[in-house]
Amino acid sequence: xxxxPPIRMIATDIDGTMLRSDGTLSPRVRDSLLAARDTGIxxxxxxxRPYMVSTDVIEASTLSGYWIFANGAVTWHLGDDRLVRGHxxxxxxxxxxxxxxxxxxPDAGFAIEMEREVSFEPxxxxxxxNRPTSGEHLDVLDGLTSRVxxxxxxxxxxxxxxxFELVGRVVGDHAVPSYSGLSFIEVAPTLVTKASxxxxxAADLGIARNEVATFGDNHNDVSMLAWTPRSxxxxxxxxxxxxxxxxxxxxxxxxxxxxxxxALTAQRRAAHR
Numbered sequence: 001x002x003x004x005p006p007i008r009m010i011a012t013d014i015d016g017t018m019l020r021s022d023g024t025l026s027p028r029v030r031d032s033l034l035a036a037r038d039t040g041i042x043x044x045x046x047x048x049r050p051y052m053v054s055t056d057v058i059e060a061s062t063l064s065g066y067w068i069f070a071n072g073a074v075t076w077h078l079g080d081d082r083l084v085r086g087h088x089x090x091x092x093x094x095x096x097x098x099x100x101x102x103x104x105x106p107d108a109g110f111a112i113e114m115e116r117e118v119s120f121e122p123x124x125x126x127x128x129x130n131r132p133t134s135g136e137h138l139d140v141l142d143g144l145t146s147r148v149x150x151x152x153x154x155x156x157x158x159x160x161x162x163x164f165e166l167v168g169r170v171v172g173d174h175a176v177p178s179y180s181g182l183s184f185i186e187v188a189p190t191l192v193t194k195a196s197x198x199x200x201x202a203a204d205l206g207i208a209r210n211e212v213a214t215f216g217d218n219h220n221d222v223s224m225l226a227w228t229p230r231s232x233x234x235x236x237x238x239x240x241x242x243x244x245x246x247x248x249x250x251x252x253x254x255x256x257x258x259x260x261x262x263a264l265t266a267q268r269r270a271a272h273r
Contacts, residue, residue: 006268016217032258048180070149072197088147111152119143154184195223
């Protein structure tokens with residue numbers, strides 16, 4: 001069996017992977033990620049969250065390199081304040097998606113993530129770990145002011161699995177629905193996933209697929225877990241995430257990410273002695 005090369009990039013989910021179940025970033029995980037970065041590994045948090053509800057993790061982690069937001073729709077270099085790549089739903093297309101979904105699911109609520117803003121209907125703020133402080137509208141379309149990263153759909157009377165199925169029927173091939181452990185469905189531009197964003201960024205940096213380690217815990221992580229042979233699902237992960245991953249590691253509440261990252265960092269150090 002051919003030995004795999006040292007890791008050059010780590011793409012890790014945030015909620016349920018980097019963060020503990022109470023939403024905090026443990027010092028152990030933070031220090032492991034920073035140590036990996038200091039050996040030359042690109043550490044790329046890869047999240048379903050948009051930028052505006054990721055600021056708590058950005059500040060806690062102090063990671064200022066590449067970040068992938070909105071399930072792959074947007075890649076930023078935070079230190080340079082530079083948009084690397086963005087995939088957008090045009091305003092008219094987003095509006096039509098909301099109208100079609102509202103017609104099929106009249107009791108559903110909606111939120112729209114834009115480049116640096118969010119518009120959301122009553123009930124949405126209670127569903128996210130870092131509540132937006134502005135942007136609430138009785139009709140989400142009243143706050144639609146710019147190009148869109150994702151349309152979010154929530155329905156208090158329907159399970160997430162059932163809502164995923166219903167939303168998928170409505171959007172068809174026009175968009176990509178997913179979910180990430182929170183109580184809503186995320187609808188992204190066609191062909192945009194965490195895997196596509198990680199693959200594109202790795203290509204930008206001249207990093208091969210087998211030099212990328214991915215970490216995740218939920219449905220929206222499956223694509224990037226299946227993409228590389230160096231993939232890791234958390235012990236607390238969903239069944240489809242575990243099935244997609246090459247390895248299952250410790251739980252988020254046990255700093256499982258830190259243990260795995262430390263091993264990858266040690267391998268890289270040994271290879272460069």
